[in-house]
Amino acid sequence: MSEEKSMKDYENELERSFQVLREGDILDVTVIGVSDTEVTVDLNYYTEGIIPIEECSDDPSFSIKKDMIIGDVIQAMVLDPENASGNVILSRKEANRVLVWDELKEDMADGTVFDVKITEAVPAGVVGYVRGIRAFIPASQLALTYVEDTESYVGMTVQAVIITVEKDIQKLVLSAKMIQKERALAEKTQHIGRLTTGDLVEGPVTRMESYGVFIDIGEGLTGLCHISQITNKFIKSPKEELKMGQVVKAKILKIEGDRISLSIKALREDEPDTGEESYEIPEAYSADSADKDQDTSPFAKLLQGIKLE
Template structure:
């Protein structure tokens, strides 16, 4: 019991020698929360108070929902000797001072943030990351350029840091980068269901001198090289195919998201049902009355129907 009393006495002595000044950044546990402020234990002769307006720049911040008793928070001293007798602190001032090093690391680590869009501004939208106002350009909000940015207010998007400039307090995000990664992952998953040798059906969506691209559905396309279109010699795919035409093809190769197709592979195994016929001019027919060829070869052909 005596030891405990001695320790309490030593703590009081240490607190009496501790001096806080404006600009100091501290870590302290939250010991009280009200509608207008949070109270922290500074291990000082008096408690610290964080007014609601000093908690965060984020307008969606809720002192009751976003803070909890026992949370360790970083705060900056903005008034060491207030009229109330408490030390007035600011979480957002401390955050402004310390967070940029974290954001730089987040940029390097390609950290993904869930960002709630709070407002639409010219050419983009605004959200908050770690209490810092961040801008997402309309061109980086989705896979395609977003004209109606107002429709995104209130939505939450996944985004990564595109630009972090502590000296200018500038933070720019990209949701498009994440959307592209997700779309590619989903596409690769769909391609993974295909196998070499599969017969697929699609629509010709693009024609080039070297072949045609066939849309197979679900945002998947394959290339049929000109040499795989037909057994006949052609100078251009347009000689035998047209845009929008539906065709069947066999998968020859799959490399990543590249699919090689063959239309002619499906025709090579089909039986040839057409008879080849050649028209021979009458004058060259050995049985023709108009033929006057008396050569031995012509005589051999007499009586033979060609």
């Protein structure tokens, strides 16, 4: 059985060795040699194939010594079936331009995350390479907020996913923001999971609305204290009791998803009232201090003639 299989394999190799190669053919080839200027590949053909360094990749960060590994099977397009030296000249980047777009569509559908090195800044964004294809990342998709200084990203490596693949016009658009947004949401969910109703929190007032105030309680979380939960007194606006940036303490009343409801007045209710109540008596109703022995205040006059039994 093994002899039959070996003979079959030999027949297939012999048949491939007599195949006729044509310009534009895309072949699976094995890397058998790497120099500073070219890659030598096995074609299962009567002669070897050569991929010049300029035909290896469009990616400026490509390194022939690091990225081309002996034994790797790659795809390459025939540029010249037989040059003056009798070798087949091939192009890896041309084959990639034809075949990679179907892979990129699959990558987009799968949500594949790529490490993308930013090679240049262009109007309204930056450029990097994915699978040897030039890709654009809009400034609005570089970070959670719009990036004005795109030049500062040149040389950096960001993680991104594909959001647009258009083979006909060779358009590839990426987003780093989507990755960062998903991670921020996961971290936020994790932080919220550590909170429980009744916990005490503290932080500055970051936003004021007619219906209440938003308080930064740390770890990227913000809670809402409704106007009815600011004080026991009736107020028409939170500004009557609080101001922007003021650090306040509050109790968590409710957690619903990523919404955290807070109460400032709940802590005031919990604190015992240790102050003594005192009322100032208007001067008109005070006794005349000049005559300490006789009370001539209006209250005393009202009581004159009334006998207490």
